[in-house]
Structure formats: C-alpha cells, structure tokens
Amino acid sequence: MPTAPQTTDELYRALQENDRRPYGRTRTVTAEELVDAAEQFGEPVPLIHALLELQEAYTYGSEPRKSPVVFARLLTLFDEQPDVFDERLRHLLFWRFKWVSNALRQLPEIPLASLRQWLAEMRDRYEKAGLALQPYYGQVYQLAAHVGEDTALAYELWAGRARTRLSDCEACEICERARYHLVAGDDERALRVWEPVLAGKESCQEEPARSVSYALLPLLRTGRSERARELHLAGYRACRRNPAMSGEVGRHLEFCALTGNEARGLELLAENRNLFDEVDSPLDQFDFLTGVEVLLTRVEQLGHGELPAAGWAGRTWTVAGLRAEVGRRADDLAARFDARNGTTAHADRRRARLERAPLLDALELTLRTRSLDDVAPAAPAAVPASRTADAVPESLPELILHARALEEQGHPDARLLWARLRTLVAAGDYTHPDDAAVGPLVLLRADLLADEADRAGQKDEFTEAAALHEEAAALYDDAGAPGQAALSRACALLARAQLAPDTGTGAEADAGGVEAKAAALSDAHARMVRLHEQATDLAPYVEARLLRLRATVLGLRLQTTRDEEHAAPVLAEADRLHTFAVRHDIATQISGALLLRVSTRALTGDLPGAVAGIDELLERLRAHGPAWHLPRTLGLRGRLQLGLHDAQAAYTDLTEGLRLAADWPAHTADTGRLHGDLAEACMHLGRPEEALRHLSRAAEVQLRHGSRMEALCTYSNAARLSLDLGHIEDSIALLDSLLAEPDVAAGELDDRLTAQLRLTRARALHAGEDLKAATAEFVALAAESSAWDDDPGSHAMIAGETAVLLAESGEFARAREAADQAIAAHARAPRYEQLSNCLRELARLQAKQQGPDGLSDALGFLTDAGRVADEARAAGFEAAGRPLDIALAYEHGRVHAYAGTYEEALAALEKGLSLLGDTGPQGEHAGEWAECVRLAAAVEGIYLERPAPALARLDEAVTRLTALGHTEEAEPLTSLAAQLRDEA
CATH class of the missing domain: 1.20.58 (Methane Monooxygenase Hydroxylase; Chain G, domain 1)
Structure with a gap:
C-alpha cells in the first residue's frame, strides 16, 4: 500500500480496491495494513470493516491459524458495543462463526474438545440472538464427518431442518449432502443431488469448482466419462494455483492418474508448484499431497520414476524422490489428525485413495494428448527389420556397411541406423573395426x-x-x-542460401528480401555447378545427388520469386537429373526428378498439368518404387486437388497418404503436413470436428520431430478452431498448456506467436464468461502491443477488443482510453470494419448500462465510428458484414432507444432503412432490413405509443418478406405485430 489512508473515506475506498484483488499474499498484506490504519481513527465501525476484510483474506488465502484470532477481536467489539453493528454487520458476524469452525477443523494442534467447545459457543450465541440453529447443526455434521464418527444422526439433524439466512449457500449445502451419499457408496444419488451445481445453476465463491473435484470419480464409475472430461477442464481452471483450493487441485491430479493422463497430471503439478509452499492449512495440505502421491505413484509404477517432477522449491526432484517425500509428509499429517480426533479416519481415507486402481486406460482430456513417453528423454528408435532388405546386422562392421547402403538408396531407415551408430561411437569403450571395407x-x-x-x-x-x-x-x-x-x-x-536476409521491415523490405533471397539462390546454383564440374571420380549415387541439389536450389528460387522466367532452368536441371538417374537405374532420383517437374508446373499455375504429371509419377512408384515416396507424393496430389477446389479428391488422396505413411518414420512421409492438409480438406467439406483432430495430430507430430515453432502455430490454429466450434474449455486448456511451456513462459519464443496464443486465450475466457480474467489479459496485451511499431494494425485490433471488455465491466473511462489507442493505431494501419464494430459496441454498452446519463459519451463513440465509415468510403473499402453506414444508422437508433430519446431513435432507424433500400429478391440484407423494421416499430408502437403506424410498417414488411420467401426473417415482425394488437 503506497500511502496509508488519512481519512475514513480513503480507508473505505482502499478496502473496496483491495476487495477487487485476487486472494493471496498481496491482498492479505494490504488488509493487515488497512487494519493498522483503521485503528488510528479510534472509531469502531471503520475498524470492524477492516477486520472483516482481513478475516476474509485469511480465510480464502489459506491461513486458517489467523482467521479465528481476527474473529475474536470482532466478537469482543460486538460484546462491548453491539449497537455499532448494523443489520448487515451483525449478519456478517454471525455468518462467520462457521468460518471459525472450519478453520479450527483444519488445524490438528487444536484439541477436539476445543472444537466442540467452540460449537457450543456458537449454539449459545445463536440462541441468545434468536437465530435458528440449522447453521449450527451443519457445523456439527461437518465435524462428525471430519472426525470419522457415525454421521447418520448429525446429518438428519442438519439436513432435516429448514434453511435460514445464515445457512451456507445452496451450492455448498448441496455439495455436503452429495458427499454424504458419496461416502455411503451411492454414486448415482450423489450425482443427482449434485446436478444443480454441476450444471451451473447454483454457485458461490468456491462452487462449482469444489463439487466438480469430488464428482469426477463418481462420474467415471457411472460411465459418464465425457461429462467428467468437460468438468475437469472447467473445474481445474477455477482452482489452479489457488492455495485455498489446493485439495481440489489434488483431486484433479488424482483424476489424471486414474484416466491414463499421467503426463497431463505432471504438467498440472508443475503449474501448481506454488502450492507446496503457500498452503498454510494442514488439512488442505493433506488433501493436496495425497492427490499428488496418487499421481506420482502411478507414474512410478509405469516405469518413469526418474522423470523430473515439480516439488518444494530449492531442490530438483524426480518422480520417485518427490513421491517418497510427499508420502512421508502426508503420513505425518494423517497421523496428527487421527491423534487429535481419536480415530483412524484420515489414514483410512488416504489409504483408500492410494489403493484405487485406474478407472480408464485412456481418456482424451485435451486437444494436446501426451503420454509419459512424450515427456521422457527421447530414446533411439528401433529399426523395424521388416521394412529393410535384410535384418539389421548385429556385428559393428556389417551395421556400418548396411547404414551406408541404405543411405545410398535414400532409404528412410538409414537415419535410424545412424542414430544407433552415433550412440555406439559416443560410448567411452567404442573400438572402431579394423576393416578396409568399413x-x-x-x-x-x-x-x-x-x-x-x-x-x-x-x-x-x-x-x-x-x-x-x-x-x-x-x-x-x-x-x-x-x-x-x-x-x-x-x-x-x-x-546458407536459405537463410533469410535481413532487409528490415515493411513492404519495400519484403520486396528487397525476395530479391536478395533469389540472388543468394542463384549464386548457390552457380557455385554448385562449378563444384560439380571440378569433382572427379564421383559415384553415380553421389553425382545424382549433386544434380538433385542443383535442381532443388533453382526450384527454391522459383518458389521465392514466382517468376515464370525461372521455371525453364528448373525443368532443364530436372531433365538432366532424370536422364542421369534412368541411365544408372537410381529409382529414388528418378522419382525426385519427376516430382521436381510436377512442383514446377504447380508453381507456374498449371495445376491440371501438375496433376497429370503426378498421376504418371504415382503409377511409376506403385510399379517400381521407392515405396516410401508414395505418402509424400499423395500428399502433394492432395494439395494440388485443394488448389483445384476438389476437396473430396484431396481428402481421398491425403487419407491414403496417411494410411501408407504409417509404414514409415514420420519424417519420411511428413505426416504432420499430411494431417495439416487433411484438416484443410475437412474444413472445405464441412467437417470441422474432424479437422480439429487432424490439426492436433499434426502439431503432435511436428513437436515430436523438433519442428517446435511450426507445432505451436498449428496448435494455435487448433485452439482458434476449437473456440469457433464452441469448445471453450478445450481451447483454454490447450492454450494454458502451451503457455506453460518453459521457453514460452520464459519469453524465449517469438513474441508475436506468444501474443497470438494469449489473445486467443483471452477471447476464449470472454466466450466462457470469465470477464475479469479476459479483461486483465486484454489490458496486458494492449499495453504490450502499443510498442509494436511494425504492426500498428494488430495493436488497433487488440486495443479495440480491450475497450469493449472494459465497457462490459462498466469501466467506461478506461474503455475510452483504449478506444483512443485503437483509433490512433488505426490511423497508421487502417482496420475499418474492426474499429467500426468496436466503437458501435462501445456506444451500445454505454447507453444500455447508463441510459440517459451515458448518451453523450455513447454518441461520442458513434461520431468516431462515423469518421471511420467516411474514411472507409473514401478508400473504397467494402465491409465483409453489414455496410458501415447502415450499421451506424442502426446503432444510432438503438443507442437513442436505450437513452429514452425515442424520436431521435426512430429518425436514425428510418435513415438506416433508407440506406438499406428495399430488400431484393436474392435476400440482400434481408436480416438487417427486418431487424431495422422491428426496432423502428417497437420504438414507434411501444415507446412513442403510436401503434397504428407501427402496425402498418410491420404488416407491409411481413408481406414483402413473405412474398420473397424470407419467412424466418418475418417471424419476429409477426410476433411484435401480435403483441401490439393484444395491447391495443
């Protein structure tokens, strides 16, 4: 806290500001400072407010030892000066008796007799205050459940009573009732009780995240695995890194361990490493550590005990080492609680969790499915002997000679043999064969x-x-x-020729980069030709490769420049290669030459000619090989078919390519590219869900084979598609996983790609109605993107979206600032439609939330939007959606309607209708036209109380729309007309 409050007004403002902070050390420390500040005023009420804030910070910041101490001060103030507690403060005081009960249960050093004494104090206080005892009996039941006593009577005494104003919220009580049935072994009944919370109909500070964590395993046991998957994604996000919900995090880790998602469990454990050190509640520690141990035990059982794991700070942990330490500490906590309670309940519960067998072999939780093998250090791949001409030799000389023979053929298994040999040579005891052939x-x-x-x-x-x-x-x-x-x-x-030249930024730099790259490739070709001419005694396969390189470098030049004059030299080199390869019967290079011809035709725009050429190549490959060229060639044919807009033919080729690619290493067939192209074909065929699966698999392959940037770009596309499909939690989970990658979190990745990942996540949070988190991310992105001098257009987009989210939160002053940033960036790199949409939405939100008080500022946004529309018209820009002038007129009408200036609203809507004109027979703007008519009629008939002209307007519009076949667009108008007639 920079400066201590000097007045009580400043104190209250500081308390409100602190209340908006997330729970944690910053909020708690500030609350402690505010209590110190409040004591200086010598007034009880400000101190009461500060103490209430401090107790809340301790309670939800997982510091149960301190919460009862603060409450004791509040109770003393109440006993000494009860009159200063108004109805609200009195309600809060009696409500928080339950908080103290909960805090005391979490501390094994507090004797059981003291817990019962506190409950007796609570009952006595409630009775003296004339309060019903259902909340007291709720605490009695929770203590019985904690201790491990027979809870039947305690449950009936609580659950059989009517709720009161001081009862726990409906969501929390539902959770307790459901857990009662869960302990009794009745999963189905527990889930029926839980349904209002799991469905989001009842919620509070901790719900539904708390209930979700308990419901995951019963959902699996009753066959509702997909529901469990959905709730895991949403529930985990609500409790991650939160010390007050560490037990819930532990249950999510347990869920991962029991569904074949051990790798995701380790990822989530790393994300919650802070919980090892920040959880002050022994009971929460016990729950968290037991869930951690379930996960680590499972990983160890699967043979991965040496994998790194995230544990207490200050030490590097392996799975096995951390499991042992976690087990020791959790056993100690269980013993302490059981000693206090005089039962074996905690040890028994712990044992039951640790002895659970996996409930599913594999449940695909996220779009980024990884196994423990994926996170383990890569081991040399074994060579499938069935694909090679002979079995892999055991002797070292034969292994070396076999690797070289496969290399000469261009066989993909050569790489696997080289990897094996690399390991052997690196060993300290390696002895090279004394063999002239080797x-x-x-x-x-x-x-x-x-x-x-x-x-x-x-x-x-x-x-x-x-x-x-x-x-x-x-x-x-x-x-x-x-x-x-x-x-x-x-x-x-x-x-070297493929290294991108540094030519700065901007369009001129891009053109210069193309020119420089082409020059570098031309120079490389000239040097290769000289190198080739000067070489002597070349083996045929070596000379063929030199010819292939000469053709390849010219092909890259054509690909860079797209200049048709560069096509003939490529074809000449390809013909030279083909002639040589045929003469020496080198199948790999014959195929390569034919593929170069096909690619050259495609680059010059002759797609039909390229398809004909590739058909010839496929026929040869099927007859003469090499077979490992088939998947990649089918992939190219699929891409050509996409270029010819034949998505079905592309899908067929790419699917066949993937089927054949399964016989070869992924790098040979480029399976990542095949999956990516299949995703594009699926989108053209209207199969977005299948496209999403192929994007995810493409990224997995790319990541596995070291193409990290490409993989992250593909995952980014998958996250956006998932969001477009409404799979919000899937999108967020994928993005959280990517953003938690060490190089991403450390800022070592390309900053624009990281920003794109964060932007998609912010949009997903917004779509998931987590407005607070979404706004915070957008504000941060807007601040960062303001420094992107080379990309002001992206800053305009981000600042505009940030402004809208701030407006949704009612922060219109900050929204205005963000909108001004967007306008300034737009002046440098126009984003007409995006900015217009943003400004109109800001106007709508301000008028809707503030009514007449917000009209002036709302109209200011529309004035800005008008200038953008004028600029767009002057630049000849055509919007993809509604024309900007029409959209602006409609928004003027809506804003004035929200503000209660109905004549102005009607005039603006009339202008919008005149701009639209009559809706045509092809349905041009039929939806927009109908909506404009509907709002104009509502303003005229309802707010201006002129039903007759409104009905005439509606009837005429319905007749016109129906005659043109726009029955769906006419329905809202018919409904409004009926309403006006009923009210007449």
Whole structure:
C-alpha cells in the first residue's frame, strides 16, 4: 500500500480496491495494513470493516491459524458495543462463526474438545440472538464427518431442518449432502443431488469448482466419462494455483492418474508448484499431497520414476524422490489428525485413495494428448527389420556397411541406423573395426555429421546445417572421400542460401528480401555447378545427388520469386537429373526428378498439368518404387486437388497418404503436413470436428520431430478452431498448456506467436464468461502491443477488443482510453470494419448500462465510428458484414432507444432503412432490413405509443418478406405485430 489512508473515506475506498484483488499474499498484506490504519481513527465501525476484510483474506488465502484470532477481536467489539453493528454487520458476524469452525477443523494442534467447545459457543450465541440453529447443526455434521464418527444422526439433524439466512449457500449445502451419499457408496444419488451445481445453476465463491473435484470419480464409475472430461477442464481452471483450493487441485491430479493422463497430471503439478509452499492449512495440505502421491505413484509404477517432477522449491526432484517425500509428509499429517480426533479416519481415507486402481486406460482430456513417453528423454528408435532388405546386422562392421547402403538408396531407415551408430561411437569403450571395407573412424564420423546436418536442415536450422556440412566435408577430405566432400559442400551452399536476409521491415523490405533471397539462390546454383564440374571420380549415387541439389536450389528460387522466367532452368536441371538417374537405374532420383517437374508446373499455375504429371509419377512408384515416396507424393496430389477446389479428391488422396505413411518414420512421409492438409480438406467439406483432430495430430507430430515453432502455430490454429466450434474449455486448456511451456513462459519464443496464443486465450475466457480474467489479459496485451511499431494494425485490433471488455465491466473511462489507442493505431494501419464494430459496441454498452446519463459519451463513440465509415468510403473499402453506414444508422437508433430519446431513435432507424433500400429478391440484407423494421416499430408502437403506424410498417414488411420467401426473417415482425394488437 503506497500511502496509508488519512481519512475514513480513503480507508473505505482502499478496502473496496483491495476487495477487487485476487486472494493471496498481496491482498492479505494490504488488509493487515488497512487494519493498522483503521485503528488510528479510534472509531469502531471503520475498524470492524477492516477486520472483516482481513478475516476474509485469511480465510480464502489459506491461513486458517489467523482467521479465528481476527474473529475474536470482532466478537469482543460486538460484546462491548453491539449497537455499532448494523443489520448487515451483525449478519456478517454471525455468518462467520462457521468460518471459525472450519478453520479450527483444519488445524490438528487444536484439541477436539476445543472444537466442540467452540460449537457450543456458537449454539449459545445463536440462541441468545434468536437465530435458528440449522447453521449450527451443519457445523456439527461437518465435524462428525471430519472426525470419522457415525454421521447418520448429525446429518438428519442438519439436513432435516429448514434453511435460514445464515445457512451456507445452496451450492455448498448441496455439495455436503452429495458427499454424504458419496461416502455411503451411492454414486448415482450423489450425482443427482449434485446436478444443480454441476450444471451451473447454483454457485458461490468456491462452487462449482469444489463439487466438480469430488464428482469426477463418481462420474467415471457411472460411465459418464465425457461429462467428467468437460468438468475437469472447467473445474481445474477455477482452482489452479489457488492455495485455498489446493485439495481440489489434488483431486484433479488424482483424476489424471486414474484416466491414463499421467503426463497431463505432471504438467498440472508443475503449474501448481506454488502450492507446496503457500498452503498454510494442514488439512488442505493433506488433501493436496495425497492427490499428488496418487499421481506420482502411478507414474512410478509405469516405469518413469526418474522423470523430473515439480516439488518444494530449492531442490530438483524426480518422480520417485518427490513421491517418497510427499508420502512421508502426508503420513505425518494423517497421523496428527487421527491423534487429535481419536480415530483412524484420515489414514483410512488416504489409504483408500492410494489403493484405487485406474478407472480408464485412456481418456482424451485435451486437444494436446501426451503420454509419459512424450515427456521422457527421447530414446533411439528401433529399426523395424521388416521394412529393410535384410535384418539389421548385429556385428559393428556389417551395421556400418548396411547404414551406408541404405543411405545410398535414400532409404528412410538409414537415419535410424545412424542414430544407433552415433550412440555406439559416443560410448567411452567404442573400438572402431579394423576393416578396409568399413574404412577409418574419420569416415564414419563424417557420415554421422552429414546425417546430423541433414536433420538440422529439415528443421530449417540452416546455420547449424551449413556448419555441420562444412565440418563433414573436411572430415571426408581427411578420409580420402572427395566425392562425398563435394556433396557435403554443395549441401552447405544450399543451407546458407536459405537463410533469410535481413532487409528490415515493411513492404519495400519484403520486396528487397525476395530479391536478395533469389540472388543468394542463384549464386548457390552457380557455385554448385562449378563444384560439380571440378569433382572427379564421383559415384553415380553421389553425382545424382549433386544434380538433385542443383535442381532443388533453382526450384527454391522459383518458389521465392514466382517468376515464370525461372521455371525453364528448373525443368532443364530436372531433365538432366532424370536422364542421369534412368541411365544408372537410381529409382529414388528418378522419382525426385519427376516430382521436381510436377512442383514446377504447380508453381507456374498449371495445376491440371501438375496433376497429370503426378498421376504418371504415382503409377511409376506403385510399379517400381521407392515405396516410401508414395505418402509424400499423395500428399502433394492432395494439395494440388485443394488448389483445384476438389476437396473430396484431396481428402481421398491425403487419407491414403496417411494410411501408407504409417509404414514409415514420420519424417519420411511428413505426416504432420499430411494431417495439416487433411484438416484443410475437412474444413472445405464441412467437417470441422474432424479437422480439429487432424490439426492436433499434426502439431503432435511436428513437436515430436523438433519442428517446435511450426507445432505451436498449428496448435494455435487448433485452439482458434476449437473456440469457433464452441469448445471453450478445450481451447483454454490447450492454450494454458502451451503457455506453460518453459521457453514460452520464459519469453524465449517469438513474441508475436506468444501474443497470438494469449489473445486467443483471452477471447476464449470472454466466450466462457470469465470477464475479469479476459479483461486483465486484454489490458496486458494492449499495453504490450502499443510498442509494436511494425504492426500498428494488430495493436488497433487488440486495443479495440480491450475497450469493449472494459465497457462490459462498466469501466467506461478506461474503455475510452483504449478506444483512443485503437483509433490512433488505426490511423497508421487502417482496420475499418474492426474499429467500426468496436466503437458501435462501445456506444451500445454505454447507453444500455447508463441510459440517459451515458448518451453523450455513447454518441461520442458513434461520431468516431462515423469518421471511420467516411474514411472507409473514401478508400473504397467494402465491409465483409453489414455496410458501415447502415450499421451506424442502426446503432444510432438503438443507442437513442436505450437513452429514452425515442424520436431521435426512430429518425436514425428510418435513415438506416433508407440506406438499406428495399430488400431484393436474392435476400440482400434481408436480416438487417427486418431487424431495422422491428426496432423502428417497437420504438414507434411501444415507446412513442403510436401503434397504428407501427402496425402498418410491420404488416407491409411481413408481406414483402413473405412474398420473397424470407419467412424466418418475418417471424419476429409477426410476433411484435401480435403483441401490439393484444395491447391495443
């Protein structure tokens, strides 16, 4: 707190401001400071308010030891000066007897006799105050349930009584009743009782998150796995990182462990690492740690005890090490509670949770499904021997020779053999074979470097690839293999040519970048040709690869410039490669040459010619191989069909490509690309759910094979599609997972991609009606994007959306500031339609919430929107939705209607109708026209009390719309007409 309040008015304002903060140390410390400030005024009422705020901060900040102390001060004030407690303060005081009961139960050092004595105090106070005892009996039941006594009588004494104003809220009582049936083993009855809370009909500070955490396992046991999945996503988000709901987090971890989602459980554990140190309640600690142990035990049982795990700060933990420490601490807590209570209830409950068997082998919880193998260090892949010409040799010399033979063929399993050899060579006891056929160790090291360079190039890590190729070339020279050295140097030339030149930003820089890139590729080709011409004694497969590189670099130049003059040189090199490969019967390079021809035709716009060429290639591949080229070739044919707008043919090709790709390593067939293209085909075919599955799988493959940026972009697209489909919690869960990645959280990722992930998440939070969280994220994004000098248009969009969310929260001054930022950014990079939509919505919200008091400011927003519409008209901009002038006229009408200036509203709507004109036979703007008529008639007939002209307007519009076949648009008008006639 920067400055202590100097007056009671300042104190009350500070208390209100603190009340808006989330529970946690900042709010608690501020509440403590405000109590100190209140004591200086010497007035009881301000002190009472400050103490109430402090007790609330302790209660919901998981500090149960301090809550009763504060309440004792309040109770003393009440006993000394009862008259200063008005009805509201008195109600709060008696309500919080329950808070103290709950706090004392959480502390095993408080004797059971003291708990019962406090309940007796509560009963005595309630009786003296003339209050009904249902809240007291509720606390008696909860103590019995906590201790592990027979709860039947206590339950009836509580649940059989009528609720009072001081009873726990309906949602909390529903949870207690449901848990009673759950302990009795009646899952179905418990879920029936819980339904109003789980459905969101009853809620409070802790509900439905608390109920959801308990209902997850009964939902699984009764076969409602999809419902459990949905509630897990929403419920977890409501309690994550919250010390006061650590027990709920523990139950979500347990749910992950029992549904085959151990990897997600470890991810959620890492996200809640703060709970190990910030939970001051022993009972909450006990619940949390037991859930953690269920998860860690399951991970250990699956053979992953050495995986890293998030635990107490100050130490690096493995799953096994953390499990042991968690078990020790949770056992100690159970023993302390049972010693206090004189039962074995807590040890028994703990044992029951730890002994539960998994309820499902696998339940797909999120769009980002990962297994423990995905989070474990990658192990060298085994080579499926059935795909190679011979079984994988056991002897080292034969293994080296076999790897080289597969490399010459371009066989995908060569990479797996190189990985195996790399591990062997790196071992301290490696001894190189003394075999002339194998050659010296330096030759093998060159082979391994060349493979590593190829893998770096496939990940677009061109700087590293070039350096590795150059290093391999030097080793090949040392090994007396000049042909291989020339090939590695040519690969280095290609890698360097693909590095993006630094030409600044903006359109001119983009054009300069294309020119510079094309020049670099041309230079690389010239150097390759010289390198090729100077090389001697080249093996056919090496020379074929050099020819392939020459054609490839020119193909990349064509792809960069899209200049048709660059097509002929590519085809010439492809023909040269094809002739050579046919002469030497090199199947891989024959296929490569034909594929280059197809790609060149596609790049020059000859899609039918490209399809014909690829059909010829597919026929050859099926007859002569290589078979591993089929999936990628079918993928290209699918993309060509998408270009020809034949989504069904594309879907067929891509599906077949994926089926065949299953026989080969993912990098060979580029399964990530196949899934991504299939997602596009599915969207064209109206199958968005299937598209979402393919996007998720594409991202998984990309991430697994090191294409991290590409994977995150694909996941971002999946999150947006999920949001568009209304799968709000799925979208948020995916984005939370991505944003929790170490490099993302540390700010090491591309800042614009991170911003896009956060923007989608903010929109999802808004769609999920979490306005507070959504607004906070938008405000932060607006502040960050204001520094994007190279992209003011994005800042305009973000600032505009931020303004709308602030307005929804009633913060119109801040909304005006954000809107002004959007307008300023729009001046540099116009976003006509987006900004117009934002300004009109701001006007609507202000007029709706503030009525006549907000009219002037609302009209100010519409004036700004009018200027945007004028600018758009002058620039020849056409909106994708309603024309901006028409939308503006309609909004003028709606704003004036909210403000009660009905004549102005009607005039504005009349203007909107005149701008729209008569709705045409094709239904141009039929919906907008009908809505404008409806609102004009409502203003005229209801608010201006002129039903006759309003009915005439409606009848004429209904007749016109019906005659044109727009019966759906006519229905609201017919309904309004009937209402006006009934009221006449």
